[in-house]
Amino acid sequence: MTGLRVLHGQAFVGFLHWSRGGAERMAERLVTDIGGFEAGEIPMEDHHQLFWEKQLMATYFALQDKGVLVSDEFRRKVEEMPEAEYKSSSFYGRRAHCIAQLLVEKHIFSASELEGRRATILRLGTRDHVG
Numbered sequence: 001m002t003g004l005r006v007l008h009g010q011a012f013v014g015f016l017h018w019s020r021g022g023a024e025r026m027a028e029r030l031v032t033d034i035g036g037f038e039a040g041e042i043p044m045e046d047h048h049q050l051f052w053e054k055q056l057m058a059t060y061f062a063l064q065d066k067g068v069l070v071s072d073e074f075r076r077k078v079e080e081m082p083e084a085e086y087k088s089s090s091f092y093g094r095r096a097h098c099i100a101q102l103l104v105e106k107h108i109f110s111a112s113e114l115e116g117r118r119a120t121i122l123r124l125g126t127r128d129h130v131g
Contacts (some may be wrong), residue, residue, distance in 0.1 A: 023069050053092045060099060069102055 049057075063069040077098035078086070086094065104111050 056092055056096055056099075060095060063099070067110070068106070069099070073102060074098055 059108070060069070060074075064071070077082060078094060081089075081094065085097075089097065100114055103109060
């Protein structure tokens with residue numbers, strides 16, 4: 001079936017929601033679905049990655065390479081973000097948030113361990129926490 005997409009056990013074709021009983025209702029757009037909206041000019045300036053952005057991308061690809069994360073589950077986490085949080089986050093901010101949430105979901109570390117580490121980094125600063 002062309003255009004079929006399965007999300008959280010539900011199939012979406014266009015904006016119709018399909019179940020065993022057929023099309024039931026219109027489905028809302030996902031936060032990432034911006035097709036057809038006026039977006040203005042695409043910024044063309046160069047963005048030089050900061051060190052932490054490079055580290056984040058290397059971590060993401062290493063986790064994928066080791067089979068810890070797969071693209072589909074990462075995309076699911078991005079799509080689950082509340083719209084306001086998605087729109088106020090940067091590309092790298094969304095990526096960091098979703099990687100962390102997936103690692104908690106997979107019990108690689110707990111939410112309290114994540115929060116404790118975040119608090120330590122913020123308390124000590126972005127460079128003094130290493131070691």
